[in-house]
Amino acid sequence: MKGRILAFRQSRRVSNPRYAVVKPSIEGNYIGRKVVYTTLTGKKIAGKVRKHHGNALLVCFSRGLPGLALGSDVEFIPSSKAEEKS
Numbered sequence: 001m002k003g004r005i006l007a008f009r010q011s012r013r014v015s016n017p018r019y020a021v022v023k024p025s026i027e028g029n030y031i032g033r034k035v036v037y038t039t040l041t042g043k044k045i046a047g048k049v050r051k052h053h054g055n056a057l058l059v060c061f062s063r064g065l066p067g068l069a070l071g072s073d074v075e076f077i078p079s080s081k082a083e084e085k086s
Helices: 080-085
Strands: 002-010 015-024 034-038 044-053 056-061 073-077
Antiparallel strands (some): 002 015, 002 073, 034 073
């Protein structure tokens, strides 16, 4: 499952690239799910969905994302609980 990075979490003067607003391709409850962003060079940065942000989600990444990440895709890792139910 994929999603798109829309923006970084920010205030009036400060932008925080460790938190990103992500719009999932399919709506659902994603809180607690893991997310992976792959850079152009192949490095993977892991994150976790923290809360809803309107129709999007707020994701906290382990490291700050590069500016080129805006508008790019991320991949949602299926949770083990969802796999057990199916």
